[in-house]
Each structure stands twice: as C-alpha cells, then as structure tokens.
Amino acid sequence: MKKPVLLLSALLSAVMLSSVSPVLAQSKEQFIPVLSYRTGPYAPNGTPWANGFVDYLKLMNLKGGINNVKITYEECETGYDTARSVECYERLKSKKPSFVQTLSTGATFAITEKAPGDKIPVLTVGYGRSESADGAVFKWNFPIAGTYWVAADTIMQAIAKKEGGWDKLKGKKVALVYHDSPFGKEPIPLIQERARIHGFELQLLPVTPPGVEQKATWLQVRQAKPDYVVLWGWGVMNSTAIKEAQATGYAREKMYGVWWAGAEQDVKDVADGAKGYNAVTIQHGAEPNADIVKTLLAQIHAKGQGTGPKEEVGQVLYLRGVMSAMIGVEGIRSAQERFGKGKVMTGEQVRWGLENLNLTQPKLDALGFKGVMRPISTSCMDHMGAAWTRIHTWDGKNWVFTSDWMQADEQILKPLVKATADKYAAEKKLTRRTGQDCQS
Amino acid sequence: MFYRENGQLKTSYQADQQIFPIAQDRWFILAMLLLAFVVAPLLATDYWFSAILIPFVIMAMAAIGVNILVGYCGQISLGSGAFMAVGAYGAYNFFARVPDMPLIPALILGGLCATVFGVLFGLPSLRVRGLYLAVATLAAQFFADWMFLRIKWFTLDTPSGSVSVSNLQVFGLPIESDVSKYLFCLTLLCLVALLAKNLVRGAIGREWMAIRDMDVAAAVIGIRPMYAKLSAFAVSSFIIGVAGALWAFIYMGSWEPSAFSVNESFRLLFMVIIGGLGSIMGGFLGAAFIILLPIFLNQALPFIAGMVGIEISTTVVSHTELMIFGGLIVWFLIVEPHGLAKLWSIGKQKMRVWPFPY
Numbered sequence: 001m002k003k004p005v006l007l008l009s010a011l012l013s014a015v016m017l018s019s020v021s022p023v024l025a026q027s028k029e030q031f032i033p034v035l036s037y038r039t040g041p042y043a044p045n046g047t048p049w050a051n052g053f054v055d056y057l058k059l060m061n062l063k064g065g066i067n068n069v070k071i072t073y074e075e076c077e078t079g080y081d082t083a084r085s086v087e088c089y090e091r092l093k094s095k096k097p098s099f100v101q102t103l104s105t106g107a108t109f110a111i112t113e114k115a116p117g118d119k120i121p122v123l124t125v126g127y128g129r130s131e132s133a134d135g136a137v138f139k140w141n142f143p144i145a146g147t148y149w150v151a152a153d154t155i156m157q158a159i160a161k162k163e164g165g166w167d168k169l170k171g172k173k174v175a176l177v178y179h180d181s182p183f184g185k186e187p188i189p190l191i192q193e194r195a196r197i198h199g200f201e202l203q204l205l206p207v208t209p210p211g212v213e214q215k216a217t218w219l220q221v222r223q224a225k226p227d228y229v230v231l232w233g234w235g236v237m238n239s240t241a242i243k244e245a246q247a248t249g250y251a252r253e254k255m256y257g258v259w260w261a262g263a264e265q266d267v268k269d270v271a272d273g274a275k276g277y278n279a280v281t282i283q284h285g286a287e288p289n290a291d292i293v294k295t296l297l298a299q300i301h302a303k304g305q306g307t308g309p310k311e312e313v314g315q316v317l318y319l320r321g322v323m324s325a326m327i328g329v330e331g332i333r334s335a336q337e338r339f340g341k342g343k344v345m346t347g348e349q350v351r352w353g354l355e356n357l358n359l360t361q362p363k364l365d366a367l368g369f370k371g372v373m374r375p376i377s378t379s380c381m382d383h384m385g386a387a388w389t390r391i392h393t394w395d396g397k398n399w400v401f402t403s404d405w406m407q408a409d410e411q412i413l414k415p416l417v418k419a420t421a422d423k424y425a426a427e428k429k430l431t432r433r434t435g436q437d438c439q440s
Numbered sequence: 441m442f443y444r445e446n447g448q449l450k451t452s453y454q455a456d457q458q459i460f461p462i463a464q465d466r467w468f469i470l471a472m473l474l475l476a477f478v479v480a481p482l483l484a485t486d487y488w489f490s491a492i493l494i495p496f497v498i499m500a501m502a503a504i505g506v507n508i509l510v511g512y513c514g515q516i517s518l519g520s521g522a523f524m525a526v527g528a529y530g531a532y533n534f535f536a537r538v539p540d541m542p543l544i545p546a547l548i549l550g551g552l553c554a555t556v557f558g559v560l561f562g563l564p565s566l567r568v569r570g571l572y573l574a575v576a577t578l579a580a581q582f583f584a585d586w587m588f589l590r591i592k593w594f595t596l597d598t599p600s601g602s603v604s605v606s607n608l609q610v611f612g613l614p615i616e617s618d619v620s621k622y623l624f625c626l627t628l629l630c631l632v633a634l635l636a637k638n639l640v641r642g643a644i645g646r647e648w649m650a651i652r653d654m655d656v657a658a659a660v661i662g663i664r665p666m667y668a669k670l671s672a673f674a675v676s677s678f679i680i681g682v683a684g685a686l687w688a689f690i691y692m693g694s695w696e697p698s699a700f701s702v703n704e705s706f707r708l709l710f711m712v713i714i715g716g717l718g719s720i721m722g723g724f725l726g727a728a729f730i731i732l733l734p735i736f737l738n739q740a741l742p743f744i745a746g747m748v749g750i751e752i753s754t755t756v757v758s759h760t761e762l763m764i765f766g767g768l769i770v771w772f773l774i775v776e777p778h779g780l781a782k783l784w785s786i787g788k789q790k791m792r793v794w795p796f797p798y
Contacts, residue, residue: 038758075753081701081703082699083695087734090491091491091738093486093487106602109602109694110602110604113604113606114693181601181698182600182602185600185601189599428606
C-alpha cells in the first residue's frame with residue numbers, strides 16, 4: 001500500500017523538477033515559439049492561423065530545415081490575453097527563440113518593451129504597432145507586409161474610389177466599429193487624419209471585448225445612418241457584427257473590414273447574409289489554387305501530419321499563418337547568408353536577417369507564393385517592407401477579389417509614422433538609429 | 441519529537457509575544473529568508489526568475505491582501521482585480537505625470553488610490569453580506585474595467601490605451617535585471633507580510649476575526665462594524681494596490697486595461713481559498729500553487745500523454761488547468777476549508793507529537 005504512493009510521489013516530484021528546468025537546445029536546431037490561442041472567444045480565428053504557421057514549419061523540416069538546420073517549435077496558449085502572452089514569452093525565452101510573434105497587438109505592446117533587452121526580434125505580420133514600421137526607432141519590431149495604418153488607408157482609398165473620388169467624400173459619414181483594445185484603436189489616428197483632409201465625418205463606435213454584445217452599437221449605426229461602416233474586429237466580434245448588420249438592415253456592401261475581419265470564419269455562419277461584405281487583404285486572400293497550398297496538402301495533409309482540418313488549407317487565416325511563418329523562416333535564411341549557412345542563428349542575427357529581407361518575385365514564386373504575394377524588401381529605416389493590399393468581397397460562398405493591387409499613400413503614412421515613432425523615442429529616451437548602426 | 445518546545449521558556453513579554461515563539465520556527469524562517477535573498481539570486485536561471493519567482497512574489501503580496509479581507513474579515517470580494525488596476529494606474533499616473541517622481545512613493549501613492557477606491561466600494565459591506573457583497577464587489581471590478589478603458593485621462597490620452605514604464609530605479613540602483621526586480625519585490629513582500637502579520641495579531645486583527653465569525657455578536661460586545669469592515673477594506677486594498685502596481689511596473693512593463701480583468705479577481709480568490717483562508721502563510725502557499733500549476737501541467741501532461749502515445753495540444757492543457765482548479769476549489773471547500781495552510785499546521789502538529797498519533 002505504501003510503495004505505489006511512494007513511487008507515484010517520486011514520479012510526480014521528478015516530473016515537477018524537470019518541468020522547471022529549461023530544456024537545453026540541442027545544436028543545429030532553430031527554436032521558434034508559437035504564441036497562439038486555441039481557446040477563448042478569439043479561438044475560431046486564431047486556430048487556423050496557428051495551424052497554417054505550424055504546417056509551414058513542418059513543411060520546412062520535411063525539406064531539411066533551413067540549410068539543414070532543423071526547426072523546433074513549441075506552442076503556448078495565450079487566450080489573446082496580454083498577461084498570458086507575457087508569461088508564455090518569459091517561459092519560452094530560455095530556449096533561445098529566433099523571433100517571437102504574438103498574434104495580438106496588446107501583447108505586442110508589452111513584448112516590445114522586453115524584446116530589446118532580451119535581444120529577440122518581434123515579428124508582427126499584419127498587426128502590432130503601426131509606428132513600428134519606423135526601423136530607426138523600433139530596432140527590434142518588424143511589422144512586415146503591412147500595418148493597420150496601411151489597412152485603414154487602403155480601405156479609405158477603396159471607399160473614395162467607390163464614391164468617385166476623394167472630393168466626393170466631403171460631408172459623408174464613416175463609422176468605425178472597433179474592438180475596444182489597442183488592436184481596435186490602431187486605425188483611429190490615420191482615419192482621423194484622412195477625415196480632416198477630405199472633410200468627412202468619422203464616428204467612433206467602440207465595442208467592449210470580446211464583442212458578443214453589439215445590439216447597442218448597431219442601434220446607434222441604424223440611428224446615425226453612416227454612409228460606410230469600417231469593421232475593426234477579431235474573433236467572435238466579426239460574425240456578431242455581420243449578424244447585427246443583417247438584423248438592423250445595414251447594407252453589407254457598405255461595410256469594409258480590416259484583414260483580420262475578412263475571413264471565412266467571420267462570414268460562414270451568415271453565408272448569404274454577408275453577401276457583399278468587403279474586407280481589405282494583406283497581399284493574399286483565400287487562395288485555394290496557390291502552389292504553396294497544393295504543396296502543403298500533398299506533403300503534409302496527405303500524410304496525416306496536418307495540424308488542423310484539410311478544409312482549412314487555402315483559407316484566408318490559414319494562409320496568413322503560412323505567410324507569417326514563411327517571412328520568419330526567410331528572415332532566418334537571410335541571416336544565415338551573412339552569418340554562416342547551416343549554422344544556428346541567434347536572435348540578434350535573425351534581427352539582421354529580418355532587417356535585410358529581400359523577397360523578390362522569383363524567390364516568392366519559387367517558394368510557392370506566385371500570384372499570392374508581391375515582393376517584400378525591408379531595410380534599416382523601413383521595417384515594413386511592402387504595403388500592398390487588395391479588397392476582396394464575400395459572394396455568399398467564396399472570397400473574390402474585387403479590386404486591383406493598392407498601396408497606402410506614403411504622403412500621409414510616412415509623416416504619421418515618423419511623428420508617432422518620434423513621440424515614442426522621446427518617451428523612452430531613445431535616439432534614432434543612424435546609417436552606421438544599420439550595418440550591425 | 442522533531443518539534444518539541446521543551447526547555448524553550450520565555451522570560452520576557454517581548455519573547456513571549458514574538459511572531460515565531462518556537463526556536464525551530466525561527467531557524468526555519470531564517471533559512472527561508474537566506475534561501476530567498478541569497479541562494480535564489482545565485483542559483484536561479486532567468487527562466488526561474490521571470491516565469492516563477494517574480495510572479496510568485498507579487499501574487500503572494502496580493503494574496504495576503506485578499507486574505508486579510510476574505511480570510512480574516514470574512515468579506516467576500518470579487519473585485520481584487522479592480523484594486524490591482526487602480527493601484528497600477530494610480531502609481532502610473534503619479535510616476536508619469538509628476539516629473540522625477542521616485543518609484544517607491546509612486547507605488548505607495550498608487551496603493552493609497554486603491555485604498556480610497558476600496559473603501560468606496562467596501563461601503564456596501566455595511567449593509568449586505570456574503571453572496572450579495574460578492575456581487576457588489578464584482579460591480580467594482582466592472583466599473584474599473586470601464587473606467588480605464590473609456591476615461592482616456594488615466595492612460596495619459598494614448599491612442600492605443602496601452603501604457604508602459606521604463607527606466608525604473610531605487611536610490612540610484614537600476615531595476616532592470618531579473619535579479620534586481622526579484623530582490624526589490626521580495627523586500628517589499630517581506631515588509632508587507634510583517635505588517636500584515638502584526639496587524640492580524642493585534643487588536644484590529646481580532647476585531648476582523650470577530651466580525652468574520654459572528655458580526656452581530658461582535659457588534660454587541662462593542663466592536664464597531666463600520667470601522668472594522670472599512671479598515672479591512674482599506675488595508676487589503678492598499679496591499680493589493682501596491683501588488684497591482686508592482687505587477688504592472690515590474691512584471692509586465694507595458695499593460696492595457698484588460699490586464700486586470702475579472703479573471704485576475706478569480707485567480708486571487710482561488711489562491712486564497714486553496715492556500716488557506718485566514719492565514720498569512722496561506723497567501724504564500726496559494727500563490728505558489730497557482731503560479732506553479734500551469735507550468736507543471738504544461739510539462740507534465742504532454743509527458744504523461746507521450747508515455748501512452750497520445751499527442752496533447754495546448755487547448756487540452758489549458759482546459760485541464762481550468763478543470764483542475766475547479767475540482768480543487770470544490771475539494772478544498774469540502775474537505776479542508778482552511779486550505780493548504782491548515783494541512784501544513786496539521787503536519788507540524790504531527791511532527792510535534794511523533795511517534796505518538798496525538
């Protein structure tokens with residue numbers, strides 16, 4: 001009777017002790033932490049992203065890793081909570097991560113403070129702080145391929161185009177239904193700037209997270225009758241918003257969502273009811289015919305190694321995860337070009353790699369992103385690398401591209417980024433990086 | 441046999457009234473302090489500091505605060521997250537708005553803001569008890585949620601609502617490295633624990649316990665319920681406010697209003713219930729348990745599942761954590777309402793009379 005108890009307690013104590021000792025990274029292994037959320041109100045959207053991310057890493061390992069350096073990864077559940085994301089970051093910090101991606105703007109704010117001290121680059125593809133595109137101030141942040149100001153600007157461009165020109169916007173009303181969090185508040189400075197320049201009215205309608213209660217908000221929309229509604233939500237907030245729009249009879253054609261509010265998960269509950277709903281995309285949309293999708297289906301899912309269901313592959317959020325992973329991996333590869341092919345890269349070296357990323361169209365095509373992505377080229381001053389977007393619209397069954405490639409207006413974007421970055425630098429008492437520092 | 445106090449005779453009132461009258465206890469506490477202040481900084485890795493020790497120290501302080509209110513005074517409070525938030529944002533506003541404000545006064549002023557807030561939301565306790573008071577304090581939690589999200593003044597009018605602090609230093613010593621953060625928080629924790637222990641040993645602590653046990657009888661013998669309850673709210677909110685400010689400044693560095701949501705309130709309540717209501721040590725034990733359990737499960741569950749060949753996803757670990765917490769709360773409330781601290785004191789009692797059973 002005593003022995004099993006002793007044995008059990010010995011086993012448990014051994015597991016407990018080993019649980020708190022950091023795992024030593026073996027040589028020739030590049031560690032990538034995956035801060036994801038598969039539980040909570042943002043899980044429907046976070047899960048496909050994480051599946052895409054992990055599937056791409058698995059694909060890389062199948063192909064031998066990055067120049068024969070295998071990728072190891074570990075998922076950590078954050079539940080979109082900033083404190084838990086910080087906990088995950090701290091827990092996985094000891095395994096020498098190549099870069100960290102947080103999939104949460106709130107967590108990006110928190111980890112931005114810690115990453116420079118820990119020398120880990122923060123990769124935020126399509127989210128994070130918009131001003132972190134300014135690499136001279138934000139040395140360790142990489143909002144590659146697009147920030148929220150790019151999204152907001154191109155949405156306004158699409159709206160202006162629909163109206164027939166920027167001058168036609170004068171006197172019109174645009175309502176921003178946003179998630180009341182750092183993520184949702186990001187586009188406000190840019191849209192306010194546009195409103196100031198072109199003379200349209202911006203109505204701010206915050207939605208308390210997680211956003212399941214929107215009846216009051218949409219009642220306000222019905223009363224105010226804005227000409228356009230820009231939806232800046234995430235998770236269940238998106239599908240709730242579209243359902244409420246349908247209930248209050250607001251035309252879905254006049255709704256434009258950010259790229260995190262334009263995925264299958266947001267509209268499939270409503271299906272036909274969301275017909276005409278538009279969303280901006282960060283380069284890619286739903287691409288079931290892309291080469292990379294076919295490769296992933298054949299090499300990963302066909303062998304039963306897929307992280308999620310097969311139907312997800314090629315959908316918007318899954319592809320975004322794939323794109324994020326690809327950019328991170330290419331950043332490591334780019335670091336290896338300089339610091340030694342076939343060697344394990346440190347966080348500082350990966351930072352250099354991400355800062356000197358040059359994904360040309362032939363390179364992207366070779367990776368399987370032909371027709372999906374456009375070239376990305378980062379530099380010391382510009383950590384964004386590209387600002388291409390398109391608008392896609394839900395036709396009841398699929399997301400269909402309804403616009404050409406657009407770019408954010410640099411005349412508006414650049415001064416705003418610089419001014420906000422300068423404010424941050426003044427607050428933190430940082431000095432702008434100069435040319436010499438860019439070589440490190 | 442191990443814990444006998446034979447021959448330990450006290451010859452002065454001071455010796456008799458000390459916190460640890462038994463010599464073995466004093467040696468043990470000395471060893472723990474040595475371990476915490478000297479051995480841990482030398483041996484612990486960065487991972488230990490950032491993932492385990494610093495959160496444990498700060499949460500232990502908050503748990504002591506909650507224990508004073510819930511365990512010693514018997515006022516159920518689901519608003520602890522709000523008090524942490526008020527402490528954090530109060531300290532932040534003093535730190536950021538007043539030029540050259542030193543860190544410790546900012547923390548204390550944040551604690552005082554939390555005290556005012558706590559006393560205000562403790563007023564319902566004079567009329568309602570038990571579950572209804574829990575709901576009233578829940579209102580404090582949601583009010584604080586709303587206040588820091590919508591009133592931009594508190595977050596210094598930042599467009600994102602996210603605030604951050606940096607370049608912390610105490611008397612010229614920078615608090616940047618993990619070791620310095622840990623030692624700073626540990627010092628404050630020791631001071632707060634000493635303060636709390638002496639308060640609960642004294643007259644006011646006895647008033648709180650009388651109110652907890654039977655507030656009508658306490659009123660009959662001359663204890664003023666208003667003073668006792670509001671002082672419990674005040675002291676508790678101060679401690680929780682300082683802990684909240686430390687959590688925000690030292691552990692998070694940059695935070696947003698959702699960092700102090702209702703989940704934090706529940707977490708603190710669980711810590712106090714599992715650790716032991718009505719004991720200072722209970723705060724420590726509960727905080728250690730709640731901090732360590734997720735990390736332990738994160739490592740143990742995949743390991744155990746791997747032994748039987750099943751792959752576990754992070755979702756399962758996350759849900760198991762919640763299930764285990766829930767199960768443990770129910771178990772503790774039924775089997776041992778005084779929590780781990782009571783188990784500890786039973787253990788000590790067994791050691792005193794060993795090899796005899798009683």
